[in-house]
Amino acid sequence: MNLAALALTSAVSAGALAVLMLGTFAVGRRLGRHSVVDVAWGPGFVLVALIALLTAGGDPGRPWLLLVLTAVWGLRLAVHIGRRSRGAKEDPRYERLLSKAPGNPDLYALRVVYLLQGALIWLISAPIQVAAHAPAPLGGWAVAGVALWVVGFVFEAVGDAQLAAFRRDPANRGRIMDRGLWAWTRHPNYFGDACVWWGLFLVAVSGSPWTLLTLPAPLVMTYLLTRGSGQRLLDEHMRGRPGWAEYEARTSAFVPLPPRRS
Secondary structure, eight states: OHHHHHHHHHHHHHHHHHHHHHHHHHHHHHHGGGGHHHHHHHHHHHHHHHHEEEEOOOOOOOHHHHHHHHHHHHHHHHHHHHHHTTOOOHHHHHHHHHHOOOSOOOHHHIIIIIIIHHHHHHTTTTTHHHHTTOSOOOOHHHHHHHHHHHHHHHHHHHHHHHHHHHHHHHTTTTEEEEEGGGTTTTTTHHHHHHHHHHHHHHHHTTGGGGGGGGTTTHHHHHHHTTSSHHHHHHHHTTTSTTHHHHHHHHSSSSSOOOOOOO
């Protein structure tokens, strides 16, 4: 593996993410809504995968496959979040965070929201960056990775679609979504996201033992989805709503399982 070429991929990726986040910050400041950064999350990974392909020095099949898988996942997520947040007010998570800002809240948001998310994208995309310079052709681990990616993508996309349809029905106002995939896990979208990134890691690691050093990447993503800004915060936000306690008692928190009988 050419470490100099890998360093170039990482450096260009870091610079491109900084530009993306600064541009997103300008948009968020103009709109008065910093939650716009969530729309840039998926495209940030697509940008890194594209740079990895353009600077690739290993087997060409792997960076192409990783770009396609990342683009399908990232662009769908961006469109979904963009539609969901159109015309909405600031996300309560960002309101609470920025209410504690020392000094200028916009500059605080730039540091702890935009640039931090850019750094997380760079870290979590490390398997994609390293895999671009892996010499081995695609093999069995890559097939397993694609299969896991498909499972994750289905859970995430179908879960989001089911929840969106549920919310569009006025009869469901004030009710807890407990149907379809949401009857098996309280967070099918987060579970699917984790599977997507473990799948991408398997595709990446099949090319070189060096990619094993990027194991912290899917671990960090899984932590964010379960204990960071994902499952934990959403569960805390939902507690106290009518019907939530019963739903929480019978439904798996993350990994899909048959609903427990009350």
